[in-house]
Amino acid sequence: MVFWKSWPSWLKGGIIYTLLAVIFFFIGRQIYLMNSSLLGRIFLFPFLWHNQITWPLVGNSSIRFILLYGISVIQAFIIGALIGLVIGKLKKKKRPKKPETKTEHKKEVVKKKQEVKKEKQLTAKDKLDKIKKLLVEGRKHLTNKNIFGAKTTYRKIRRLHSTLKPGEKNKELHNQLLTFHGRLTKLKSK
Secondary structure, eight states: OGGGGGSOHHHHHHHHHHHHHHHHHHHHHHHHHTTOHHHHHHHTHHHHHHHHHHHHHHOSOTTHHHHHHHHHHHHHHHHHHHHHHHHHHHHHHHSOOOOSSHHHHHHHHHHHHHHHHHHHHSOHHHHHHHHHHHHHHHHHHHHTTOHHHHHHHHHHHHHHHHHSOTTTOOHHHHHHHHHHHHHHHHHHHO
16 A cells, blocks of 8 residues: 555545445444344444435335445545545645745745855854854744744754864754754654
8 A cells, every 4th residue: 555645635534434434334233233232323323324314315125225335335435535635634734835836946945055155154153153043943943832943943053063163063052952953853753
């Protein structure tokens, strides 16, 4: 199921809900046949609920049960697809916005290159001051639980820190960076 991740969320939701409904049907049917009607009805709920809607459509024919279960599976898939669609929309809202066009992406790349160029022109003292300011900014992002902002700030700090020469690096600052990275990792893992 390597391709599962590339499926749209509505399709995943439809398949998952349909499989769960069928599993619950078979478990509920077995429990119901063993004269445990209340527990059996709880497990049969997805199909009983669908059957209440489809019963008037099918009528009293000899193939009624086949039609009812077929229609119930289709209804379960539609309900699961709607649930998956809503969940997919909610997940998209939480993701950071990506550049919509190639020109916007190029502008962002050029902006990052300019930042790197400016950072290389700074003196060691300026770089250390900028790292300290970025650490303060990153800590604010961490306290607000803004993972995206904290990660972006951490990348800027690492880029600046990597431009420092071995004699310019500060042990205390390095420890602060490790602490910041540890807090960021803990926040990401929650």
